[in-house]
Amino acid sequence: MSAREFWRQAYEIMRKDLKIxxxxxxxxxxxxxxxxxxxxxxxxxxxxxxxxxxRIGPGMFFAITLLFGMLxxxxxxxxxxxxxxxxxxxxxxxxxxxxxxxxxxxALLLLGFELVLAPIxxxxxxxxxxxxxxxLVLVVLLVAIGLSxxxxxxxxxxxxxxxxxxxxxxxxxxxxxPLLIASSQVVEALRLDRTILNWVVLLIAMNLALTIVGVIxxxxxxxxSR
Amino acid sequence: xxxxxxxxxxxxxxxxxLTVLRGIFLHVDPGEGVGIIGPxxxxxSTLLRVLATLLRPSEGTGNVLGIPLNKEPTPATRRRVALIxxxxxxxxxxxxxxxLEFVARLAGIANGSVRQSLEKVGLGGAMDRRAxxxxxxxxxxxxxxxxxxxxxxxxxxxxxHAGLDKMATRLVEATVNDVKRRGGSVVLVSHEPDRMLPLVxxxxxxxxxxxxxxxx
Numbered sequence: 001m002s003a004r005e006f007w008r009q010a011y012e013i014m015r016k017d018l019k020i021x022x023x024x025x026x027x028x029x030x031x032x033x034x035x036x037x038x039x040x041x042x043x044x045x046x047x048x049x050x051x052x053x054x055r056i057g058p059g060m061f062f063a064i065t066l067l068f069g070m071l072x073x074x075x076x077x078x079x080x081x082x083x084x085x086x087x088x089x090x091x092x093x094x095x096x097x098x099x100x101x102x103x104x105x106x107a108l109l110l111l112g113f114e115l116v117l118a119p120i121x122x123x124x125x126x127x128x129x130x131x132x133x134x135x136l137v138l139v140v141l142l143v144a145i146g147l148s149x150x151x152x153x154x155x156x157x158x159x160x161x162x163x164x165x166x167x168x169x170x171x172x173x174x175x176x177x178p179l180l181i182a183s184s185q186v187v188e189a190l191r192l193d194r195t196i197l198n199w200v201v202l203l204i205a206m207n208l209a210l211t212i213v214g215v216i217x218x219x220x221x222x223x224x225s226r
Numbered sequence: 227x228x229x230x231x232x233x234x235x236x237x238x239x240x241x242x243x244l245t246v247l248r249g250i251f252l253h254v255d256p257g258e259g260v261g262i263i264g265p266x267x268x269x270x271s272t273l274l275r276v277l278a279t280l281l282r283p284s285e286g287t288g289n290v291l292g293i294p295l296n297k298e299p300t301p302a303t304r305r306r307v308a309l310i311x312x313x314x315x316x317x318x319x320x321x322x323x324x325x326l327e328f329v330a331r332l333a334g335i336a337n338g339s340v341r342q343s344l345e346k347v348g349l350g351g352a353m354d355r356r357a358x359x360x361x362x363x364x365x366x367x368x369x370x371x372x373x374x375x376x377x378x379x380x381x382x383x384x385x386x387h388a389g390l391d392k393m394a395t396r397l398v399e400a401t402v403n404d405v406k407r408r409g410g411s412v413v414l415v416s417h418e419p420d421r422m423l424p425l426v427x428x429x430x431x432x433x434x435x436x437x438x439x440x441x442x
Contacts, residue, residue, distance in 0.1 A: 001301065012331050016317065023319035023356075077319070086280055087315035090308065091332045092301025226280050 006097050013093070013101025018108065020077035027072050027109050032116050035068040039120055050126065057125025058136070058187035065114055065143060066176050070169055072113055073106050073151020082160065085225060095218035099152055103214065106148035114140050132190045135200070139186045142203040143179055149210035150175045156218065159225040178206055229292070230255050231380055231411040232277060237286030237295070239272055246272045250286065252430070259402060259412040261422045264432030270415040271311070273432070274382045277413055278309045291380060305333055308378035310386060314365040318358030322349055322368050325357055326375060333376055343371040347397055362389050370401050379410040386414060387421045399425060 021027060042060055043053055080088065088098060118140070121127070154171040158164040182199045189196045232254035239247040246269045254260050264270050275281040279290055279299045286295070291306055293299045316325050326340040344353050347367040357365060366389070373381060386398050402412045402425045416422040419429065 009332060012328065016320070016328050019324070020317055020319040081313070083311055083313040083315035084317065086278070086309060086311070087329075089280060090278065090304050091329060092304045093332060094301070226275075 001094055006094055006100075009093050009097035010101035010104065013098050014105040014108075015101075017077055017102055017105035021075060021105070021109060024075075024077050026075045026077065027113060031068050031071045031075075032113055034071075035064050035113065035117050036120050038064050038068070039117060039124055043124060053125045054127050055191070057121055057127040059184045060125065061114075061117060061121040062143060062180060062183040062187070064117065065110070066147060066180050069110050069113065069144075069147040070151060070172050070176075072109050073148055073172070074155065074168055075109075078102055078106060078152070078155060080159070085159070085222075089222070089226070095156075095222035096215040098222075099156060099214045099218040100211075102155075103145075103148045103152040103211075106151055107145045110144035110148055111141065114144055131193065132196075135186065135190060135196055138200065139183050139203065142200070142207060143183050146179045146203060146207050146210065147176060149207060149214055150179075153210060153214045153217075156214070156221045156225075159221070175210075178202065182206075232288075232290055232413070234276075234288040234295075235286055237276065237283045237288060239269070239276060239281065240284040247276075247283070247432075254411045254413060256409045256411060257406050258428075259406055259414065259426040261419065261426035261429040262413065262415045262432060263417070263419050263422070263429060268432040268434060270432055271384055274309065274311075274384050274413065274415055277380070278307050278382050279304060280309075305376070306379040307382065308373045308376060308380070309382045309384070310366075310369045310373070311384045312388075314357070314362075314369055316357040316365055316368060319356060321354050321356055322360060322364070323353035325368060326372060329372055330375060335375060339375045343375040344368070346374055347371040348393065363391060363394050366390060367394055367397060370397050373401050374404070377408065378405065379408075381405045381410060381412045383412065383414045383416075385416055387416060387418055395421065 039060060046052070150172050154168045154175070157171060158168045161167060182202045185199045186196045189199065230253045232252060234250050234252040237247065237250040238245065250273065252260070262270050262273060272281065276283050276295070277290055279293070283295055288295050291299070291303055293303050317328070320328065322344060323340060326343065327337060330337055330340050341350070341353065344350055347370050349364060349367055349371065352360065352364065355364075357368070381402065383398070383402075387395055390398065402414070405412050412425070414422050414426060423429065
């Protein structure tokens with residue numbers, strides 16, 4: 001299959017997933033409000049001291065993103081039923097293209113989720129002591145990509161299993177830990193004016209590794225899910 | 227002499243210790259329709275999945291569309307097969323037209339064919355309706371529109387007549403005849419042999435899922 005054909009297939013899968021999500025509204029009407037409520041509830045649970053909230057605000061943002069991001073990655077529109085999976089196979093779709101297209105759709109939705117939550121986090125926690133917001137934007141993007149790759153990979157591994165709903169989050173949780181640690185450490189390093197390069201490199205390396213694993217395993221996983 | 231589009235020799239399928247199919251011999255020539263009947267659980271749908279290249283048999287030899295059963299078909303070969311199963315392969319949130327457009331774009335078919343195909347199956351006035359807001363019969367007709375659009379060489383129908391009215395039944399017949407006329411093959415699986423018989427040259431019965439026996 002030519003590279004052009006591969007990317008065309010990935011684009012069509014992404015476009016279809018986004019269109020379905022646009023109609024289903026799962027992320028916009030359920031996940032985003034719940035994420036915002038979680039950000040709102042946390043200060044009530046741990047106290048409203050301004051300095052403390054300013055310090056934990058960015059970390060809370062990434063923790064909420066990772067927790068609720070799982071719901072974005074496992075949304076209904078990212079799940080094909082057996083008949084739909086068979087249709088894609090008979091249409092000659094490269095399973096790796098499905099992986100890439102689906103991950104791209106999830107990454108865009110996660111980015112949207114983060115963009116809605118970010119201003120809420122700023123208003124509630126006022127993390128004014130952080131420098132280098134440009135770097136934070138990059139980290140937000142890398143976390144969105146990383147979590148979408150982890151979620152899509154877990155979705156591929158558990159496709160067709162009855163225990164999917166339980167198993168998929170259990171797979172995602174440990175794989176998300178490096179994303180949470182790296183993103184939190186970037187925030188802390190920015191606050192203390194330290195270098196963040198190592199953590200950014202870790203995020204990029206993890207995203208690359210997840211992409212390679214997802215692409216390589218896509219076909220065997222697709223065959224076992226039939 | 228025509229090369230058969232389907233040629234199974236002593237094919238069997240096992241899931242763990244469960245033997246679903248055993249000793250299946252099946253030959254289907256170009257332009258031919260074959261029917262498979264049998265009770266629930268006899269392995270009819272499993273056999274169709276083998277023919278659709280979605281399931282590799284545990285034993286036996288043969289080929290489908292010239293590709294040996296133990297080899298992964300190319301995407302181009304896969305596109306020559308159409309399977310209409312129990313459950314419609316549609317995306318509920320997309321309209322009927324969008325469902326076909328998705329297939330057309332992936333199969334490299336001109337977009338104009340989408341509307342034409344939907345009109346042919348009597349859904350010209352319902353193109354903008356979401357698939358999950360459409361009746362079972364309408365969803366079935368979209369699947370036949372997909373067949374008309376993609377023009378497969380091998381059409382596999384699993385209980386194609388189930389839940390269809392007279393008009394849709396005529397559509398099944400027209401689609402089957404269209405594939406055969408183009409030199410393709412059709413395999414129909416049904417509980418209702420009477421509705422299937424006019425469309426097939428031979429009928430086989432799966433007895434306990436262990437053998438195929440000609441009734442002709």
